Amino acid sequence: MSGFAYVVARSGTREATPEEATRVRRGFVWIHLTNRDDHVQTWLRDTARLAPFVIDALTALETRPRCDQVDGGAVLNLRGKTRAAMQISDPLASVRLFVDGERVISVTRLHLDAIDVTRAAMTSGKVRDAGDLIASLADAITRQLDPEVADLGDSLDACEERLDARNAFELRRKVNADRRTAIGYRRFLYPQRIALENLAALPVRWLHDDDRLHIAAAADRAARMAEELEAIRERAALIHETLTDLRAELIDQRSLLIAVAAMVFLPLTFITGLFGMNVDGIPYAHHPGSFWVITGFSLAVAAGVAIYFVRRHWFR
Structure with missing residues (x-):
């Protein structure tokens, strides 16, 4: 089982192993695991002593963004950018989290770029509690996806400038690829906005006002990206129809x-x-x-x- 952990105490922030972090009685801990073997479920059950519902949520193969309250904590699932090779229909990797105020346990199957940003914030001392950690992770995920969505829009702008029946075959392939990518992103960004909004509204003590503001900002960014992706999908369909008409007109001529x-x-x-x-x-x-x-x-x-x-x- 691979992973890492951080312990935040009065003396500062230090890195530790997941086993060492479970023995901490005072302070805040973040334990991150990579779910690629069967030992993760055993560790979550026997060492972390999580409920079966939480274990299933953290280790499920097929997931979508969600936020559920569990007693005084929450189970959160988010999708973010990854450098791993992904399918066009499923372009984002998931991170599953259990938060109860004193600890955050996160599980991923593929490496998320936002995890590196959050680790840097943790090492620099900017993250002091569970609310800071969740807000930092949500902000990093949405900020990294923002330029990806903007690039899709710029790609369609370039295709619109080159609209010509002689470029129809090349443009049609490019537009179809951008459209499939936009559909794949929107599939997760729309429910992610809802999950972040639900998270910001949770009646839990470990979320402070500034944390809720940062999470709400991330939710607003996700909503804007989902709307832009919907516009990209419609624009791609319109460009495809225009290319078909231009091609038919060229054949008629x-x-x-x-x-x-x-x-x-x-x-x-x-x-x-x-x-x-x-x-x-x-x-x-x-x-x-x-x-x-x-x-x-x-x-x-x-x-x-x-x-x-x-x-x-x-x-x-």
Whole structure:
């Protein structure tokens, strides 16, 4: 079982092992575990002595952002940015937390970038209690996701500037990828906003007024990102439709050119076929200037058909 722990006492903040942190009787402790083996559930049950409901919430494979009050504490699940390879439909890694005021136990399956930010705040002495820790983690998660959402919007802006039927295939792939990413982010950011709002409203003693303000700010940031992702999804759908229309218009134009060319050569094919028959009685068959007469007549017919289409504005 891998992980780390911090102990906050009057003398300051020090790093410890999870086993050492469980023996602390005074002060605040943060224990972080990586849930990649069966020892985590055993440790949570036998050493941390957590309730079965809390253990299930901390070790579940499939999770979504949530916040539930448990006696004087809370079970919290958040989603944040990770450097690990993720699926487009599931781009964010989860962190599960149990908070009871005197201790915070967090569990992750994949490394979260926000954990590093919170550890730095813990080491520098900015985090002194459970409320500070949760507020710092929520703030770090939403701040790291903000530029990711902004990049999706900038990517669509670039696609809109390049709207052209000749770039349709490349742009369609890019727009579809951005749309899938936006849907994956929004899938978790919308419930994350609700979870943070519920957390800020919990009637618990370990959340102070400034902690609630920071958590509410993180919830507002998550709400703004969820709204922007919804706008990105709608814009991507509109761009996709526009590209489809441009592509159809280009095909129509090319089909029109082919049709006009066919109409120009159709009478020529008839004339050459008529005078090219290998039968007796064809007029001017033995006349020395018949070839040039027929060629000139064919060119005149072709020019007449072309002028007709030009005057009918078929090329606009």
